Amino acid sequence: MWLFGRKGPSGFSASSTAEEVTEGIDGTGLTAIVTDRFFNHPQFGKDDESFLHLEDVSVTAGASSGIGMETARVLALRGVHVVMGVRNMEGGREVQATIVKENPAAKINAMELDLSSMVSVRKFAADYNSLRLPLNILINNAGIMATPFTLSKDKIELQFATNHLGHFLLTNLLLETMKKTASESNKEGRIVNVSSRRHKISYPEGIRFDKLNEQSGYNGFSAYGQSKLANVLHANELARQLKEEGVNLTANSLHPGAIPTNLLRHNSFIGGIVNTFGKLVTKNIQQGAATTCYVALHSQVKAVSGSYFADSNIAEASAQANDVELARKLWDFSFDLIKRGGPVS
Numbered sequence: 231m232w233l234f235g236r237k238g239p240s241g242f243s244a245s246s247t248a249e250e251v252t253e254g255i256d257g258t259g260l261t262a263i264v265t266d267r268f269f270n271h272p273q274f275g276k277d278d279e280s281f282l283h284l285e286d287v288s289v290t291a292g293a294s295s296g297i298g299m300e301t302a303r304v305l306a307l308r309g310v311h312v313v314m315g316v317r318n319m320e321g322g323r324e325v326q327a328t329i330v331k332e333n334p335a336a337k338i339n340a341m342e343l344d345l346s347s348m349v350s351v352r353k354f355a356a357d358y359n360s361l362r363l364p365l366n367i368l369i370n371n372a373g374i375m376a377t378p379f380t381l382s383k384d385k386i387e388l389q390f391a392t393n394h395l396g397h398f399l400l401t402n403l404l405l406e407t408m409k410k411t412a413s414e415s416n417k418e419g420r421i422v423n424v425s426s427r428r429h430k431i432s433y434p435e436g437i438r439f440d441k442l443n444e445q446s447g448y449n450g451f452s453a454y455g456q457s458k459l460a461n462v463l464h465a466n467e468l469a470r471q472l473k474e475e476g477v478n479l480t481a482n483s484l485h486p487g488a489i490p491t492n493l494l495r496h497n498s499f500i501g502g503i504v505n506t507f508g509k510l511v512t513k514n515i516q517q518g519a520a521t522t523c524y525v526a527l528h529s530q531v532k533a534v535s536g537s538y539f540a541d542s543n544i545a546e547a548s549a550q551a552n553d554v555e556l557a558r559k560l561w562d563f564s565f566d567l568i569k570r571g572g573p574v575s
Contacts, residue, residue, distance in 0.1 A: 240528075245517060247520055249516065255529075257527060263315055264298055302314050315400075369526060395567060418533070422483075423461040426458040467554075470554075480534060486521055
């Protein structure tokens with residue numbers, strides 16, 4: 231990543247690692263939820279890596295070795311109690327064991343969560359709230375990329391359902407817990423949506439409200455861009471509402487950076503180029519988790535809300551992502567979708 235090592239106003243750059251951007255930060259007493267990425271989605275064979283996230287890496291021994299794990303590891307290293315929301319509980323337990331082996335003082339747990347299923351999201355939130363734990367930080371990190379056209383169990387286009395709607399519902403179900411925690415602890419709560427620079431390359435209309443579940447005109451990468459655009463719009467509208475309400479919570483979105491994956495395994499020529507030169511322009515896992523950890527923990531981000539980050543600095547999102555009316559329309563649209571599955575509070 232040496233080609234893009236210039237530091238921004240924060241003092242960090244694309245080359246900064248998650249440990250570097252959180253050095254000296256004491257997260258003791260904070261509790262965070264991190265939703266994790268597992269590419270072996272239940273509706274696809276676990277060996278089908280054609281939709282691996284470009285900001286993730288492959289998994290080994292069933293456990294994630296991507297930015298979700300690194301985010302959880304570094305937060306735990308700084309004293310945060312981390313609860314990982316994972317679809318693959320076997321993998322989640324392996325991640326937990328790996329982190330605790332390295333850091334015996336780590337407080338880390340895994341709970342089952344499938345973001346593509348509203349039933350699973352509701353169960354996770356209910357189970358979490360029943361534990362009476364505080365919640366200072368919610369990191370909406372899980373996602374899939376460029377899947378073939380598929381509908382979720384709730385009959386919603388899979389990438390939109392997993393990357394946006396599941397997190398939208400999860401955030402709503404945990405929001406009162408976060409507000410209560412912020413009020414009682416007098417500590418700022420932070421909601422972090424892991425988006426992508428691909429939010430700038432969605433469908434021409436941004437969000438296909440009237441054609442969301444239509445196979446006609448579907449494009450896997452455009453649908454991915456749509457879901458990542460939704461992540462930014464969600465954070466922006468949530469930030470607006472939180473400011474209006476006057477609660478001590480912030481909401482931001484970010485691009486973690488590109489990490490080489492097996493995404494291009496079906497194109498050996500392009501894949502070979504990426505494998506040869508990719509390290510010059512892409513990040514490793516430690517660098518890929520940096521912006522997430524920065525936005526979640528760093529004092530420089532205190533009171534910053536409704537912003538988009540990249541390389542641990544405030545960055546410029548697309549015009550569509552900054553469209554206030556589009557954000558409000560998406561909020562109402564998403565709320566209507568989740569209401570069909572039951573109460574949201």
